[in-house]
Amino acid sequence: MQKTILITGCSSGFGRSTAQLFARHGWNVVATMRDISAGADLARLPNVLVTPLDVQDPASAQAAIAAATDRFGTLDAVVNNAGFGLFGVFESTPPQKVREQFDVNVFGPMNVIRAALPQLRSQRAGVIVNVSSGAGVFTLPMVSLYCASKFALEGYSESLSYELAALGITVKIVEPGGVLDTGFSNRSGQEAGAQAEIADYRDFTRHTAAVFEQLRGQRLATSEDVARVIYQAVTDGSDQLRYLATEDIRSLVEARRNTSESDYITLMRQRYGFTGQR
Structure with missing residues (x-):
């Protein structure tokens, strides 16, 4: 019997590459995104259902899970990939953006998992993969809120893995670093550009921006590389919790x-030279 996987954030990057990879391997794929017009090419692939899912909306998550089981009759794996990263000093980040960072990166996966668990429990089987980040392991300045959200996701995932193991459901964490071909950096830059500058941080932010530019030069992995690690996590049959997805970190x-x-x-x-006043 063909297995079925639901993946969030399939409009670009890791999600799109992961959907394509699983489809090539013969899986039924439920490729979800907020705007399904971005998934027209995925919808043309065999055994791929493109359906809307806004991870910030619990009802949307419930509807996507229902669409998956209505179409394919089962749900064997869930990949929580949708996310974004705020870039900038904490003090200049508006409170509503702080809440959005956690709504998408932490409460979003929780919404999807809560919607999927009744089906997975009824089967006494399934794999949940939460896409974290190197920023869920170590921290850098200017991404404090992104790090906070990914640290929260890792703690939640690890604890959840203990709760679900007795039900035959495995939880896994995939940790990528910098990748060449996603829109992640573009959105982070847009978010940073919308923040009001605080003059006292100017020297620090300029220095930090130069450090991050050096880090960007170390990126060698692609979204396809990360997709292959996600595929391994879903299919290797192990109870391994964490998977490092890119060598740069x-x-x-x-x-x-x-x-x-x-x-x-x-x-x-x-x-990284983060030593205070320069």
Whole structure:
């Protein structure tokens, strides 16, 4: 029997590449996005259902799950990929944008998972993959809210994995870093450009922007590379919790997890020059 996967955020980037990859491997794919006009090419693929899903709307999540089971009769895996990142100093970020960051990156996956769990429980089987980030493991300045949302997602996912294991449902976390071909950076730049500048941060933000420009030069992975890791997480049959998806963040992830707190903080301050006034 063909297996069925529902993926959020399929209009571009990881979501689109993941939908295409699973379709090539013969899965039934429910490719979801807020504006389904962006999914016309996906809808032409065999066994692909393009349906609307706004992760901020619990009723929308319920409707997408119902559409998946009505069309294909089962639901074997869910990939929570939809998300975005705020860039800028915390003080200049409007409170409504802070709430939106958590509504999309944290409460969004919760809405989708809550909608999917009755079906997965009835089967006593299923895989849930939450797409996190290197920013869910280590932190950098100017992305404090994005880091906060991804740290929250990782904590929720890890705890949830214990709750669902006895029901035959596996929870996994995929952690990508910088990728060449997504619209993620464009939206982050637009969000930052809409913020009012606070003069006291000007020197710091200019220095930090130069550091991030250097980091962008280290990006080698593509959305297809991340899709392959998501495919592995869904299909490998293991209970592995975390999957590192791109090599550019490996050194920072290992430093965060394998060194002492003081050594790690010293490394970050020296490596990125975040030492205060310049």
